[in-house]
Amino acid sequence: MEPALASRMSGFETPATIAMSMRARVLKAEGKNVISLALGQPDFLTPKIAIEGGYQAALEGKTKYPPIDGFLSLKKAIQKKFKEENGVDYALDEIMVANGVKQILFNALMATLDPEDEVIIPAPYWTSYPIMVRFLGGNPVHVVCPEKDNFVLKARQLKAAITPKTKWLILNSPSNPTGAVWTKEDLLALVEVLRINPQIWIFSDEIYEHLIFDGQRHHSLAALAPELKDRILTVNGVSKTFAMPGWRIGYAGGVKRLIRAMLKIQSNSTSGACSVSQAAATAALQYAQKEVESMKLAYDRRRKKMTAAFSAMNGISCNIPQGAFYIYPGIAGCIGKKTAQGRLIANDQDFAEALLEETYVAVVPGSAFGLSPYLRIAYAADDVVLEEACQRISQFVQELS
Numbered sequence: 001m002e003p004a005l006a007s008r009m010s011g012f013e014t015p016a017t018i019a020m021s022m023r024a025r026v027l028k029a030e031g032k033n034v035i036s037l038a039l040g041q042p043d044f045l046t047p048k049i050a051i052e053g054g055y056q057a058a059l060e061g062k063t064k065y066p067p068i069d070g071f072l073s074l075k076k077a078i079q080k081k082f083k084e085e086n087g088v089d090y091a092l093d094e095i096m097v098a099n100g101v102k103q104i105l106f107n108a109l110m111a112t113l114d115p116e117d118e119v120i121i122p123a124p125y126w127t128s129y130p131i132m133v134r135f136l137g138g139n140p141v142h143v144v145c146p147e148k149d150n151f152v153l154k155a156r157q158l159k160a161a162i163t164p165k166t167k168w169l170i171l172n173s174p175s176n177p178t179g180a181v182w183t184k185e186d187l188l189a190l191v192e193v194l195r196i197n198p199q200i201w202i203f204s205d206e207i208y209e210h211l212i213f214d215g216q217r218h219h220s221l222a223a224l225a226p227e228l229k230d231r232i233l234t235v236n237g238v239s240k241t242f243a244m245p246g247w248r249i250g251y252a253g254g255v256k257r258l259i260r261a262m263l264k265i266q267s268n269s270t271s272g273a274c275s276v277s278q279a280a281a282t283a284a285l286q287y288a289q290k291e292v293e294s295m296k297l298a299y300d301r302r303r304k305k306m307t308a309a310f311s312a313m314n315g316i317s318c319n320i321p322q323g324a325f326y327i328y329p330g331i332a333g334c335i336g337k338k339t340a341q342g343r344l345i346a347n348d349q350d351f352a353e354a355l356l357e358e359t360y361v362a363v364v365p366g367s368a369f370g371l372s373p374y375l376r377i378a379y380a381a382d383d384v385v386l387e388e389a390c391q392r393i394s395q396f397v398q399e400l401s
């Protein structure tokens with residue numbers, strides 16, 4: 001008899017985003033000219049000032065175990081950022097640092113979920129939300145937010161999804177995978193519902209807050225609804241804004257008793273976030289605003305080009321998203337057709353697989369994010385690469401019959 005894995009591992013899937021990238025990597029290793037637009041990872045280098053911050057810290061001996069909740073210097077920079085950029089005041093003991101937003105999410109759910117507790121997740125969603133909820137014994141409740149509503153959760157939908165078992169609502173604006181941005185009015189309508197449901201925590205994932213276009217403004221939920229502040233976990237990180245995904249730094253502001261519980265978990269899992277990365281993140285938050293602005297300009301240019309290219313393709317519709325670095329084109333007009341090599345496109349998974357096998361462009365099917373038939377395309381890649389990808393996809397679509 002073999003030693004067994006935990007029963008929780010059955011039904012524990014690899015996120016489709018990672019599965020698609022893995023398949024792309026295999027094809028690349030075989031020598032194919034693969035373009036991957038599957039991973040939500042900035043193509044830019046980490047700002048030099050952040051790297052120097054990390055390097056200096058390492059030279060100065062900041063290589064011991066870090067404080068579980070984060071270095072005071074970083075927490076002060078985060079406190080200032082929350083106050084000045086988001087209009088939210090957090091005391092230092094209401095702030096914690098972790099190994100990315102992923103660990104913040106894990107800590108928060110681990111600290112609060114009892115078996116069968118429900119977590120409301122607007123769909124399309126970032127794949128890790130439902131996976132992590134299930135992993136920790138909770139039930140994700142997906143609420144589909146259709147394209148006609150700009151992929152945004154409406155108050156009536158939230159109201160209908162709430163049950164006595166609802167423990168969390170997860171909000172993510174700007175959104176991965178759609179790039180949708182919740183307006184102030186959208187958020188205030190949700191606040192009305194949340195106000196009369198005091199048992200619900202709210203996870204406000206604002207990691208794409210700086211990638212917002214067309215003069216739109218990011219609104220932090222805790223600033224809009226101070227009366228709900230003690231139930232809101234305001235979550236952010238340096239992975240996207242500062243092109244620092246490999247440094248693994250995320251952070252959160254929230255009520256003390258929740259932060260304290262999350263820190264208990266963190267102290268027994270990772271002992272906090274990498275000390276050198278914390279120094280780099282501190283420098284980024286303090287000094288890298290110029291770099292953020294120039295990356296934003298590049299993303300905006302690519303966003304417009306990508307939407308124009310996809311809108312011109314037969315059978316594909318593409319709204320212009322207002323945030324993040326994704327487009328989420330609809331491919332209903334391609335369903336039921338056959339590719340040049342004879343593959344049937346019965347759904348978006350078939351489309352993404354055939355596209356990769358026949359043109360070596362990796363994208364992720366909407367089914368991975370809870371709304372089909374769509375594709376999620378990350379335009380966090382060089383302009384020339386994006387142009388080449390669009391040409392290949394356009395040809396692929398033209399040849400469908």
Ligand SMILES: Cc1ncc(COP(=O)(O)O)c(C=O)c1O
Binds near residue numbers: 175205
């Ligand atoms: C909505 C959202 N939240 C969080 C993360 C992950 O953040 P981190 O790198 O800080 O773990 C991602 C990454 O794709 C994301 O899209």
